[in-house]
Amino acid sequence: MSRDDTSVHMLRSFVGDIFLLVGLLVCNLSLEKLWVQTHRGFFCGDESLMLPYRDDTVTELVLRIIGIIPPSILILIFEWTLLRKERSARCFSIPVPWWVRSSFGILMSFSVGFCFNEIFTNMGKKVIGRLRPHFFDLCKPSVDCSLPTDFGRYIAPNEYTCTAETPLLTDNLRKSFPSGHSSSIAYTAIFIAIYLERRSVWKNHRIFRHTIQLAFLLMSWYVALSRITDFKHHWSDVLCGYALGMFIALFMAVRGTELIEAKKNNSSPAHEVNLNHQELPISA
Numbered sequence: 376m377s378r379d380d381t382s383v384h385m386l387r388s389f390v391g392d393i394f395l396l397v398g399l400l401v402c403n404l405s406l407e408k409l410w411v412q413t414h415r416g417f418f419c420g421d422e423s424l425m426l427p428y429r430d431d432t433v434t435e436l437v438l439r440i441i442g443i444i445p446p447s448i449l450i451l452i453f454e455w456t457l458l459r460k461e462r463s464a465r466c467f468s469i470p471v472p473w474w475v476r477s478s479f480g481i482l483m484s485f486s487v488g489f490c491f492n493e494i495f496t497n498m499g500k501k502v503i504g505r506l507r508p509h510f511f512d513l514c515k516p517s518v519d520c521s522l523p524t525d526f527g528r529y530i531a532p533n534e535y536t537c538t539a540e541t542p543l544l545t546d547n548l549r550k551s552f553p554s555g556h557s558s559s560i561a562y563t564a565i566f567i568a569i570y571l572e573r574r575s576v577w578k579n580h581r582i583f584r585h586t587i588q589l590a591f592l593l594m595s596w597y598v599a600l601s602r603i604t605d606f607k608h609h610w611s612d613v614l615c616g617y618a619l620g621m622f623i624a625l626f627m628a629v630r631g632t633e634l635i636e637a638k639k640n641n642s643s644p645a646h647e648v649n650l651n652h653q654e655l656p657i658s659a
Contacts (some may be wrong), residue, residue, distance in 0.1 A: 382525075392483045399490035406497050412546045413504030414532035419520035426508040432601040438556055441594065442563040443489070447482060449567065449587075453574055454478040485566055488627035491543045492562045492620055496517065505552035508606040514548055516537035516541035554608045554616030557599040561620030569628040 432473035514537035
């Protein structure tokens, strides 16, 4: 392949990846805005829906910050450390260091998986429509469950209205399953744990590497538990959300970046991994 062909290939890959990421963001936004929220009824006297409303221990903004920025910085540092001495490629006479190409490929895979995780999660929320544990506290349904005729009876969606809050908030009350916080933070933690295991720059400092891995896993565990103690989700919502994020992270590690692959020679101290159609060295 000539230098010009290589430059065209690099540019096409870059533009294609950016368009893919933008398309996924638009798809997720369209899903959130256009998909009609499922409305479910409830049983009068269901104590699992009568917990008090609490503010988020981990807000949506904080979740995005800890779920995106630290992993991105970590990937950039690791790739620079691994590949900073490699010869730069050229794209239309512009030098592009190998560590930049590698970082872009891994970050794109991470971002694409993150977007798909959001799409899967939001689709579950829209389709299932499970009521949050603080449903009664914020909705205050127009049904008197203290009446003997209604207590224990299933109240269909067309038999009640929420009397306390705006339609936007009442729609949010129907998004308990699965837990978005749990799926997002689990995806980040598992992806980074696998990345650190396969792209380690600390061959002789495994404890340090494992400490970072466990720190991410501990952070994800805390966020998941906070969704239960904040009465935002039922425990099963958190469990399923965490499992969803874990599954997508494993899929992206196997198929998106091939961070997990079978070694052809187990005695070899190192092997190569394909990142965004590039052959790059990787430490064992």
